Amino acid sequence: MNYRIAYERAVNVIASGLAMVVQRLPLIKNLTPIFGATGGSHFAAPLAVTFVGTHALSGQSIMLQQTNTIEPTDVVEVELGEAFQWEFKATRYNISSFGIVNDSGIEQLPSGVVAIGPQSGIGTIGGIPEEAGTFTLTITGYRGNNQRSSQTAPFDLTLIVENPVESPFKVFMSDYFSAEELANPAITGPAADPDLDGIDNTMEFVLDLNPLASDSMPGAIGLDSNDPQMLRYEIPLNGFATETTIGFEESTSLEGGWQPALGGVVERTDTMIVLTAPLVGKKFYRLKVIVEE
Numbered sequence: 001m002n003y004r005i006a007y008e009r010a011v012n013v014i015a016s017g018l019a020m021v022v023q024r025l026p027l028i029k030n031l032t033p034i035f036g037a038t039g040g041s042h043f044a045a046p047l048a049v050t051f052v053g054t055h056a057l058s059g060q061s062i063m064l065q066q067t068n069t070i071e072p073t074d075v076v077e078v079e080l081g082e083a084f085q086w087e088f089k090a091t092r093y094n095i096s097s098f099g100i101v102n103d104s105g106i107e108q109l110p111s112g113v114v115a116i117g118p119q120s121g122i123g124t125i126g127g128i129p130e131e132a133g134t135f136t137l138t139i140t141g142y143r144g145n146n147q148r149s150s151q152t153a154p155f156d157l158t159l160i161v162e163n164p165v166e167s168p169f170k171v172f173m174s175d176y177f178s179a180e181e182l183a184n185p186a187i188t189g190p191a192a193d194p195d196l197d198g199i200d201n202t203m204e205f206v207l208d209l210n211p212l213a214s215d216s217m218p219g220a221i222g223l224d225s226n227d228p229q230m231l232r233y234e235i236p237l238n239g240f241a242t243e244t245t246i247g248f249e250e251s252t253s254l255e256g257g258w259q260p261a262l263g264g265v266v267e268r269t270d271t272m273i274v275l276t277a278p279l280v281g282k283k284f285y286r287l288k289v290i291v292e293e
């Protein structure tokens with residue numbers, strides 16, 4: 001048979017959109033340009049929570065009020081590494097300063113989280129949390145500068161920072177590698193090939209191979225039993241890779257010009273992918289995988 005099948009691997013990694021928002025938010029008063037530049041879908045919807053409208057010494061009752069159409073909340077849930085912002089103000093007057101203490105009574109915010117403002121009476125807590133946990137932040141607003149003059153009643157914000165759900169690829173890699181190795185993309189990144197078998201980690205995952213041991217490309221090539229004029233190439237897949245985009249590309253040379261293999265028929269199930277293509281001329285096929293980290 002004159003037909004030759006060449007395997008190549010192509011990996012496109014769709015990086016998390018969160019990588020776009022890596023800048024630290026400095027503790028400055030000019031809030032708008034910072035969030036304006038990076039705002040949008042990456043940020044949780046800003047929620048305005050109004051707290052108190054009374055002098056602490058006046059003896060008047062203290063209440064929370066909704067100030068916009070979004071349901072106000074005193075519980076904010078975000079993922080580790082997810083940018084967020086949360087706003088607050090007082091109803092009866094514009095606060096000129098505020099103080100925040102954690103549940104130990106210390107003026108300290110979780111790592112990666114900063115407080116900004118107030119600007120036009122609106123204070124903001126936001127950033128990109130770098131530690132998981134549940135944090136209670138007690139906020140007090142002041143009518144005057146430097147946390148002086150009359151003050152609002154304390155308001156408790158509960159910030160819950162959760163570990164993000166691991167992708168199937170990362171779960172797969174964590175079966176083989178230590179935490180230290182998992183943090184090193186040169187070893188465990190999608191395009192890395194630490195066992196030097198020519199199969200990158202993405203393919204090791206998709207094909208359910210061992211990223212630490214040399215493997216050969218799995219699959220069976222032969223004539224289609226239903227039609228001897230057709231080539232049948234069947235590759236078993238990892239059942240945990242069902243969300244992964246996998247397809248075949250073809251070219252008449254290995255120099256490039258790869259196109260989706262439209263001349264053939266591709267069937268995909270949870271546990272295998274099959275290419276059936278006519279036995280005409282010389283063609284190269286390669287498996288292409290797009291995985292989300």
Ligand SMILES: [Ca+2]
Nearest residue numbers: 193195197199
């Ligand atoms: Ca490998």
Ligand SMILES: [Ca+2]
Nearest residue numbers: 210211213215
């Ligand atoms: Ca391997």
